[in-house]
Amino acid sequence: MRGVKTTTIVLLLMCAMYFITYIDRVNVSTAASGFGPEFGLNRTEIGLVFSGFAWSYLIFQVLGGWIADKFGPRRTLLVCGVIWACSTLATGLVTGLATMLVARVALGFGEGATFPTATRAMSVWFPAEKRGFAQGITHACARIGNALTPPLVAAIMVTISWRASFFITGVVSLVWVVLWWTNFRDDPAEHPRITAAEMAELKAVEPSRVHPPTPWGPLIRRMWPVIIVYFCYGWTLWLFLSWIPQYFLHAYKLRLSDSAFFAAAVFLAGVVGDTLGGIATDALLRRSGRLRVARVWVVSGCMVAALLCLLPVMATTNLTVITLCLAGGFFFSEFTIGPMWAIPMDIAPEFSGTASGLMNTGSALAAIASPVVGGYIIDTTGDWNGPFIGSILLLLVGAVLAFRMRPEQGLGLPPSDGVLRPAVRAA
Numbered sequence: 001m002r003g004v005k006t007t008t009i010v011l012l013l014m015c016a017m018y019f020i021t022y023i024d025r026v027n028v029s030t031a032a033s034g035f036g037p038e039f040g041l042n043r044t045e046i047g048l049v050f051s052g053f054a055w056s057y058l059i060f061q062v063l064g065g066w067i068a069d070k071f072g073p074r075r076t077l078l079v080c081g082v083i084w085a086c087s088t089l090a091t092g093l094v095t096g097l098a099t100m101l102v103a104r105v106a107l108g109f110g111e112g113a114t115f116p117t118a119t120r121a122m123s124v125w126f127p128a129e130k131r132g133f134a135q136g137i138t139h140a141c142a143r144i145g146n147a148l149t150p151p152l153v154a155a156i157m158v159t160i161s162w163r164a165s166f167f168i169t170g171v172v173s174l175v176w177v178v179l180w181w182t183n184f185r186d187d188p189a190e191h192p193r194i195t196a197a198e199m200a201e202l203k204a205v206e207p208s209r210v211h212p213p214t215p216w217g218p219l220i221r222r223m224w225p226v227i228i229v230y231f232c233y234g235w236t237l238w239l240f241l242s243w244i245p246q247y248f249l250h251a252y253k254l255r256l257s258d259s260a261f262f263a264a265a266v267f268l269a270g271v272v273g274d275t276l277g278g279i280a281t282d283a284l285l286r287r288s289g290r291l292r293v294a295r296v297w298v299v300s301g302c303m304v305a306a307l308l309c310l311l312p313v314m315a316t317t318n319l320t321v322i323t324l325c326l327a328g329g330f331f332f333s334e335f336t337i338g339p340m341w342a343i344p345m346d347i348a349p350e351f352s353g354t355a356s357g358l359m360n361t362g363s364a365l366a367a368i369a370s371p372v373v374g375g376y377i378i379d380t381t382g383d384w385n386g387p388f389i390g391s392i393l394l395l396l397v398g399a400v401l402a403f404r405m406r407p408e409q410g411l412g413l414p415p416s417d418g419v420l421r422p423a424v425r426a427a
Contacts, residue, residue: 006194010125011134013180014118015141017077020176021111022145023152023169024088025053028104029245030153030260034162039096043246047375050242052101054367056108061364064113065120065357066214069350072186073121076113081177084110089170092163115341115360120353123345125188127201129286131345132294136278136338140271143334147267150245150260214354222347223355225404227362229299230340232398234363235370236306236333236391240266242371244326247384252319262323269327270334277302278338291346291408295339303399306332307392314385333395346407 028035032046041049068076087106094100118138126134156165185191189199244266249259277298285294309328316322344355374387 005198006188006191007125007198009183009193010121011137013176013183014121014134014138016176017081017114017118017180018138018142019145020169020173021084021114022142023149024084024107024173025111026146026149026241027153027165027169028091029242030150030263031157031162031165032246033249034157035094035100039100041097043375043379044372045097045375046246047242047371047373049097049100049104050238050371050375051368052104053108053111054238054364056105057112058108058361058364058368060109060112061116061357061361062354063357065116065353065355067113068117068120068353069214073117073353074181074184074186076117077184078177078181080110080113080117081173081180082110084114085170085173085177086110088166088173092166092170112364113357116353116357119341119344119356121184121186123349123352124186129282132281132285132338132342133278135341136274136276136281139334139337139341140274140278143267143270143274146241147264147271150263150267154260214351219348219351219355220358222406222409223344223358225401225406226340226343226347226359229362229398229402229405230359231362231366232394232401233303233333233336233340234366235394236329237363238367238370239374239387239391240326240330243374243378243384243387250384262319265323266326266330269331273331273334274337277335280335281339281342292406295343295346295407296402296405298339299336299405300399300402302332302335303395303402305335306330307395307399310388310392310395313388329391343405343407347409 028049032041032049035041036046064076064080084107087103087110090106091100091103094103119135122131122134153162153165156162156168188194245259245263248254248262252259254262281294281298284298285291288294306329309325309332312325313322313329340359341356344359345352348355370387370390373390377386378384
């Protein structure tokens with residue numbers, strides 16, 4: 001890839017990882033219309049399959065981020081990639097609920113450390129004023145994966161089988177592992193294709209040569225509001241990822257291909273939200289120099305906008321209006337991603353893997369509860385709109401609690417070798 005900046009290659013690798021991992025984790029949402037009847041599962045049990053991934057995913061958020069801080073993103077993602085690729089392949093071989101849960105738990109082990117590890121890599125490969133964009137564009141690629149998965153899996157199910165969708169994505173995951181290992185280095189200075197101009201831009205975020213002990217107490221105290229806000233966001237995310245394809249299929253009695261189309265339209269709105277959110281938070285930071293404006297105000301305002309979009313869903317049965325409202329809710333919800341994932345790097349750049357793992361624990365907890373609660377509500381009430389009530393309430397909680405986040409304050413610890421904080425104003 002001559003002529004392409006090394007930082008661009010690294011960003012493309014991360015974009016590909018986010019894209020692939022989200023296909024691997026949400027393909028069950030569409031494939032459920034195949035394996036659900038085959039295994040005789042009700043919607044609560046299908047919700048259990050959706051959430052099974054999150055059990056181990058939760059465990060490896062903080063642990064995986066700590067491993068990335070200690071051993072580096074290159075080796076960490078090599079191991080993670082092999083595990084998630086093999087577990088995806090194994091999902092195509094399952095024989096029932098028990099083996100499906102085993103495969104999904106294994107997938108969570110593989111993918112649990114991926115986003116915290118990527119955040120650790122971004123803290124070194126991107127300066128502060130570009131981190132929001134890096135987080136926004138990588139998560140946008142994840143939402144592209146969300147959007148493409150329903151029609152892609154539906155097409156594979158129609159032409160081959162639901163099992164084939166897992167075999168194909170598992171092979172693609174293994175290809176990514178090879179590309180990552182050959183094209184990424186933990187220290188930009190060690191990359192064979194890095195230029196002097198790129199190093200000059202990155203010198204302010206040069207990686208530390210020492211690995212100081214993780215300051216767990218200060219880190220947890222600074223991150224707890226971020227964790228809760230991200231749980232509130234994650235509840236809506238996992239409700240959408242798990243049930244939106246099934247929502248259009250069953251609530252409106254659509255064909256599989258048509259339901260996949262409407263689900264893809266909703267998820268594509270998230271792609272736009274992720275991208276614009278990353279651009280907006282960086283632009284606000286450059287213009288104002290205030291992390292609180294660029295991060296907190298954006299997150300709170302967009303959570304309010306998201307819940308306002310979801311309110312009409314409870315009052316109409318018009319499919320067009322429903323689709324637009326769900327797309328609007330997902331757009332504003334995803335707009336928060338860039339600023340949210342930049343906050344761990346703002347607070348603790350040296351420990352950004354651990355910090356982002358703590359934050360993503362909130363989403364992982366939501367991933368365990370939200371799909372199962374949603375499935376239970378649908379099973380017991382027959383109301384496919386009922387689960388959105390929880391999203392509306394939690395988005396309101398998140399919007400209020402966002403003002404407890406303090407990205408401008410950091411940990412209050414002296415920086416260790418080579419790590420500098422961005423020069424920004426506090427308020």
